[in-house]
Amino acid sequence: MSALGACALYRFWGGGQLLYVGISVRPGHRFGAHARKDWWREVETITMDWFPSSAEALRAEGLAIRFEGPVYNILGNGPRKPRAKRRPREAPEFYDVEPVTDEDALQAADELGIVLPGLAERVERRRAAS
DSSP states (O other): OOOTTOEEEEEEEETTEEEEEEEESSHHHHHHHHTTSGGGGGOOEEEEEEESSHHHHHHHHHHHHHHHOOSSOOTTOGGGSOOTTSOOOOOOTTSOOSOOOHHHHHHHHHHHTOOOTTHHHHHHHHHHHO
């Protein structure tokens, strides 16, 4: 898809794990910037999902980072991967930094047509336990 306003959500995979998630209206151009990162040589596969707008892609990106836990994303990836050599940065205003429940994330993922591995099962287990 290359329609005006369309935006790609891309994922870099390597070594059986998700390395990085990002969005761009020109992903090929953006990949050039990533190619300068130390971790770029670990990338084995790239997948892309296109969204009709940057806003929808940004929402999907935030959910993917939060619930899929890519190794090299910094913003939105929570405290699970501390980076001693980097100073903490504040999230830009366009990132949704409010807490999101699993149920909200599942609904948003469904609306966006994306799959967040394991989330539906976790929500169902919590509902069954209630």
